[in-house]
Amino acid sequence: MRKKVLSVFVIILVLILGACSQASGGSGKNESGNIKIGAVLPLTGPAALYGQQTLDGAKLAVKMINDDGGILKGRKIKLLTEDDQSKPELGVTKYKKLIESDRVDAITGGVNSSVNMATKEVAKNKLINVVTVSKAPEIMSDRDPYRFRLNSTNDMDGKAFHNFIAQTLKPKTVAVIAENTDYGQAELKALKANWSGSDAPKIVATEFFELTDTDFTNPLTKLKAANADALYVVGAAIEINSAIFKQAHQLGFNNTMKLLAPGNINSKMVELAGEGSEGVISADLYQNSIDNEMNKKFVAAFEKEYNHKPEKMEMLGFESIWFVAKAMDKAGSSNDYKAISKALEGNDWQSPRGDLKFENGQALGKVIPLTVKDGKIVPYQQ
Template sequence: MFKTMRWVGLSVGLVVGVAGTGFALAQSKTPIKIGVIGPTKTLVGKQGVQGATLAAEMINKTGGVLGGRPVELIVYDTNFAPADGVAVVQRLLTQDNVKIVTGEVSSSVSLAVIPVVQAEDAIYIATVPKHPDVTNSGYDKVFRLNSTTAMDATAFNQFLTGNVKPQKVAVLAENSDFGRLTIDNLKQLFGPKLVFAETYGMQQNDFNSMVTNTRASGADLVCIAGSNMEQYGNILRALSDLNFAGRRCVMPGILNSEGIKIAGKSADGAVSADIYVPSLDGDMNRTFVQAFEAKYGNKPEKIELLGFESIWLAAKAMDMAGSATDVAKIAAAIRQGPWETPRGKLVFEANGQAKSGDLIRLEVRNGSMEPIRN
């Protein structure tokens, strides 16, 4: 029913220092399996898997973990569907004997799989989901790497009200926990200025009617909240085709170069914000960016970073805990931190939420995401 992709003892060359004896040792010992879930048939899902794969390669190239054991990724597609997510996580935990599950894009999928992870006393490291409830379940072995909608709002709402200053606002959001929460947040922010709000299905591909109604609403700002870049790219294109004259906002943490490519020139002028750009200073980020470019031919962005961090963190925490199976010790190690990652030092709050740095405000100019300096 589900397609499985496996990487065992990966050996593609990287721009990192490699100890040959450590690599050989890692290939000769029993692999440590880490589960990776996400909508792998989509662009955003593939990006997360790319980051996770690179982390496994780098770890294995330098001798693995726990005295030379390689990391093996077991990757399953969730298809943006909670039922599929529950099924594959059950398979990872009960058939593949995985102790740590990482990944996912959809908050709805993440919220659905947490009870399954808790029932099996495993660890879940959520990468992309932004709904605050992902780290509010009360289960002490859930962690999240991305910022939440509430964290983003602290900085981005001020930008929208103080810099963009719209008179009428429309919001187009995916029909998910994240999308519905975004609508509620913007209602609180803009009050009666929010003149139009509509959701779209996660598998929807025709947006003409929704965009026509948006244009008719008289909004001078439309905000898009959707994790699937194929969808928001086509929404931006549809807005341009129907001559929408207002400004466009892609909610924080979503804008991606692949979505910009789909939108084409229609993306120019769109504003957003995020927690990572590949130009961040730091030795580890330079190593990460160089290794990613060497393997995939392009610079990594936030999704690839989070996929990388999830595997890097899981493996290093196992090393610190001295065990691949004692989930209590591994979870305690994750909380101990701080962890050096490409975006800097990563620490976790008591509920498992990663503390992120300042949100970087972005604007699309000539097909490229550029920081907004003022």
């Protein structure tokens, strides 16, 4: 009888402690051993290069933190990676695996907006969820307090880059080729909103493509017939953007102003597109030449690890792990999500891109106009 009573008492005590943990914002996981952070990225498929670059930055953050003794009195970070192949339905499956089976303490990732639109409900109110790259504004709508985003949005970029095009570059007419995704639609919507004035550039032709496409000759031929002053490319995959500019060059777009949606200019794209990338104008929120101590430390560590300088994707991947780990350390817990969210939102952070803070979960920053000159990405100058 005593054993039965004792067993019942133990069960009740366990239930009470579990309920207390949930009520305080925790997950009920043990605050010991490795801290598991999941990363869902496109490691194969049309956005694989972006995914791998982001992962390289995340791995560097893990190494730097662990080499420095870890966080929370010596606990080390363990990174669990999954491949979403840029497919929303697969992203959902991978998120569920990491959250329900692997029981990660936090989850990061997302290059394609359509994937993050599908996965945000899976992670909602369950754990810290850092959207690393995806830009569609709707990802942060109906936000739960544990969701954060590092990259700028279409709307944020538009206020800077679209106005820069209208006021500085001043093309009268623009032809647009865009991916048929949430991101592509959001960028087109932002373009139309920011170019609504009578003196603003006029979009005279629009063509869409699928992420599985590799031949863009047909839509580019239609756009060339519009005889626009500028070609505006909206694509969130290095391979696709490079193919579009390469094929546009072959079709004779050489005297046309070449514009790339902000946040997508990349040295690998320049390499793959060859002569087709020369003169491309875009904008981004990071350059590896930014002069601050955190960036010097980041660039030096990255070059030592990978033998080349990092770019925006690697920097965002780095931030996705670095900020989560540092916020856990400030909160004194790896699974008190209320405390971790408060730490992320309530502090100014040192980043390779400069001082950074979050507002309603969105990282704030500014974009810099860039162009390709002699095969290199440099600040734009008239």
